Amino acid sequence: MGTLENQIVRITSRLVAPFIQVYGIYVIIHGHLSPGGGFSGGAIFGASLVLVALSFNLEVGAKQISHDTASILESGGALGFVITGLVAIALGANFLANQSAGFPMGQTGQLFSAGAIFIITFFLGIKVASTIVTLFYNIIEGEDKSGDAH
């Protein structure tokens, strides 16, 4: 298993993965200003986690983010999305209302602007990234633990 090709793949993915992750976070938190958003950035971030887990082995991947952590984050992202919508209802507006619910708008073009869109994009990014990691783990260890997974 310890061939030269294996070494090249491992070293390359280890060097590239942090940059992919920083780019994914950048796309997520600039979702309301530039192209991309929660879905694109989450897909980029999740792909970097899957890349490391695939080029090394599952133990190294589980040290980054384990199957259970990914499942919890997946549910937590969806929960945060819904709670942000419910906060708008609690503030006296419609579900997922933004300006009419009184979220701070900020200065147009700055990073912390657009009120609830920023929070929603963040939770969406967490949700998509952990969904992709969960998808990968389900493919890799699907048959082994089908008894207790479902």
Place this chain on the structure above:
Amino acid sequence: MMTGVLTEILNGLLLLFLVVCAIAVAQIRDMLSAVIVFASFGLIMAIVWQQLSSPDVAMVEAALGTGVTTLLLIAAISKTRRTE
């Protein structure tokens, strides 16, 4: 005027490469090679989306079509056979 013609030539070449990649994916018998050609299909498709002035879709195509799909298909190959 000249740049418009060059853009049209670039778009034509990209679409031609897209068709070649799509046929090659269906024809190649080696699964790993087919996955890699499919990744290049997604990369060209992302550039085509960018040329159609939709950078949002291009970003999703580059991340999902090229990155995640390739990784998941390689994971599936590692669990099964490599040749058809």
